[in-house]
Amino acid sequence: MGILSGIFLTITIFTGLFLAQSAVGIHPFKSIVKVILSVIAVVIVFEALQFFTGSDLDPGIVSILLLPSFVWFVRMPILQACFTILLGWTYQIAVVCVIQRNLFELAITQAKLESDSFILFMIELFIFMNNLLIILWVVRLKPILLPTEVFRKTESNDKPKYMHRTTLLISAILLIVLGIFFQYTYNDRQFFTPAYRLFITSWSLLLLAIILVYLKTSLRQKLAQEKFYLDQQYQQDMLSFFTVIRSQRHDFNFHLTSIYGLLKKREYDEATTYIGQVVQQVQDVNELLPLEHPAMSALLNTQGELAKQKGIKIHYSIFDDLRGIPVSVYDVNKILGNLIQNAMEELELLPVIERKLHVEITKEKRHYVIRISNRTTADNQRIMNMFQSGFSTKSSHEGIGLASVEKIVTANFGVIYPELNEEWLTIHVRIPEDTENY
Template sequence: MRSRFFYIVFACVLLILCINNVLFYVTTKNRLVGSVEQQSLMAAGNLRNAIDRYKASVNYVEDMIGQQLRLAAIAAKDRLDPKAANVTAEQLTQLSLELGISHITLLQPRGDDIVGVQSSDPKELDMSTKHWNYWYTAFRQLLQNNNVSIPEGQKLPNYWSGPIAHADSDPSKIDKWGYFYDGTTDYIINPYVEDIQIKQYEALAGPDVILNKTILDNPSILEMTGFNYNTFGYPLKVSRSQSGNDYIALASRPIWFGTYSYADRDNDIVNVREAIELKKPITRTTILNGKKVIKSFIPVTYDDSALSVENYPYVIGVVFDYNGISQMLNDQARSLINRILILTIASLIVLIVVFRMIRQNKEEAIRITQEAYIDEMNDMFTTIRGQRHDFLNHVQTIHTFLQMKKYDDLQRYTGELIGGIRQINDIIQIGHPAVAALVQSKVVTAMDKNIDFRHEFEPIGNLDLGVTSVDIVIIIGNLVDNAFDEVAKLPVSERWVELRGWHQAGNLVVSVRNPGRTICDEEKERLFVPGYSTKRPDDHSGLGLAITKKRVDSYKGSITIESDEEHGTTFTVSMPIQRMVRSS
């Protein structure tokens, strides 16, 4: 049985170690994935800040170009005839070269439209603008009021400039246009430049440059993508220029920046929608292009007050290589396996040492108990032998009392003799060395204090009390001592203490009863409080009942008090026991 118990304990320790390390492994994995999410958020946050700064810089550059175009328009007005019919394409071409701009176009109202009537670029001739939305509105306001009031674009006196966009006459070009009209001409002067400066700036500090640097600084990042929330996942919005060429407007591009080679379109569409609508990052693990990756979708939104064509909401997608995490987890797993082996060996050694110590302590406890039991038995047998040795003397004394017809003295003598024999027999019948020794010592104490000590114990030799001998002696001893102290206040003829012990319903029950004053309910509660005592401070520390209560509670037992004038005061202790027949 000891061997089986050892293996059970060892298996439990090993199981606990395995569970602990598995939990540690899972926790480490979750922490690493969480770290990837934090890195994604940090990378996306840095990218967004850089893009916002880039947009601000682009707007500043655009405004400067717009101002230059206005100056070019004013210079052209001074060089051109106020009537468009008198201006030639050659003049506009020569003037464009002198002013350092790409082309100049003259726009005039024609019915419900505003069209290009003369230009240094032949593609701009007869170009209609009535379908240009707010651009067309700006042209009409400029012709009517010499100023523009719409929120879009750059507005200066007698001048308006729209954002960089594809040229309707040639969608392959992205240009910057300016429109000037002060009422001195019958046309709007429209100088424009191909966006060489913006392209150069974008090549130096644009989103893709920032993005590539971020990926270079973070080798685990495989790809970053800017998803246009308004158009990604929807049918591609294709515009057609007046030249008949199809193109996609800058604001309609589904991917604003970065690359999109790790595509999982259906799931990406859902994740992009959720990221913006829930306003929180979305992270998932998947396999793309033969690699296990972690994809994070970080939303970028703006307040309504800051909303513009350039500030539409978008989502930054970050693709992390899971191999880095897998490598760290594999290293962690190897470390955990080594740790389990070391701890298992250490636990095995500790268990062997502990079991040896337990066995030695158990053997020592058995030896001490046996010695105590033998000593007690020897003492009792010595007493019995003494009684047998004195038996002849007792018989002679009895015979003498009979001859002398001193019947009262004979009755008193035989009563004392029988009482002593009964006490020895009662002690033998208890069957528990520690309890028997305690009772025997209390018998002697009671005789010294002139107390009638009555004791009755059912045999408990075949019971596994589940209570240590030390504790049962403390519990019974404190209760009996407390009763002795209480009856010592009474006259000698009224001094008696009754100790009873029996087993009932799986419990060891011990009761101590004595006469004396009645204890009220309020005092019953205070009796078990450390330091409380009904005796003088120099007579008692007030700890006996408190210690008894603590010992009883430690075995999940109970202690009750009953007190009245007729029956006296009774302390009853009940503690669980386990019946077990001892092997011979």
């Protein structure tokens, strides 16, 4: 049973981690090969330790050994990795041991059967079938308990590093205490009466459900509050943008009257110049209208007005409305805002005549593409360091913008890279249209 127990332990641990990955907002197939290899390697180490020590070790050791592998091999953020391991261990001790094994053994005891090799194999087969059903359920429904936003770091100095760390800490402590209690109960199950074992099984289900509901509802409520505050921040930019549009519509009749007067006087050159000025004003706004979400257009409009104040000539080329981009509006605006802001700060160091900025939004080969191009005096060495957190060319700047953009892009399976060509720096951002297969 040594090899079989190792195989069944591997399947059980993998099932818990597969479910836990989906619960913390990670697609289970994103790194399934690395997870399987990590579990197999750690289980082999665990079985070897049991063989050489000649004692039955607690399978919880496997969870502890998996944490470094998830951080450095699977490349998962440490806080997200901790909750993945914790939820996987909770599944193993609460669902598999206390509920499934305990109930099956209780049924065997009540039937007055001896626990021979066949019975032990049937228990493992029973658990294996349950694990298979849970994996199929996860594949189909992709349940999410903790959205990815919960584990995202903030770059603001006036906010904690993790916005939800208090709720996460309380939940982690509750899960650990509950797991230790279940571990003790399962290890000493032979000393308890069948009625108490049945009560513990029911109680474990109730406690686990209460903790998970608390974790989900409390964090979802806070995320909703954050979204509300972010929407309020967007409103000022959107109000400014719509004011410009309403102003243009209001002035349209005056422009027609002026043009008509110039044409009637046969002042064609003046009429041409006047029309050119009107078209330029209208074109500045029309460039932003194709975007699907008004908050994106509002941000670009605000950045455009700021660029004019700094003597920067900014041009937008929008060939896609970003309707289907698998990134939140908040994150898209964060990408655009940080990249444009960094480009304008670079252009402020140049003479006014060279302050040119080009923003392109398009779609190429099932990828959404954002390109920010500006004149620069940067060399290759500075460009290589620009995505490091804390790096900045200005003493007053925190140097976190590009690093935070890179985190958002890579979290959505995209890539970001700079290109230097004849004193023009272009930052390319490519985000895949469909992230389900990543």
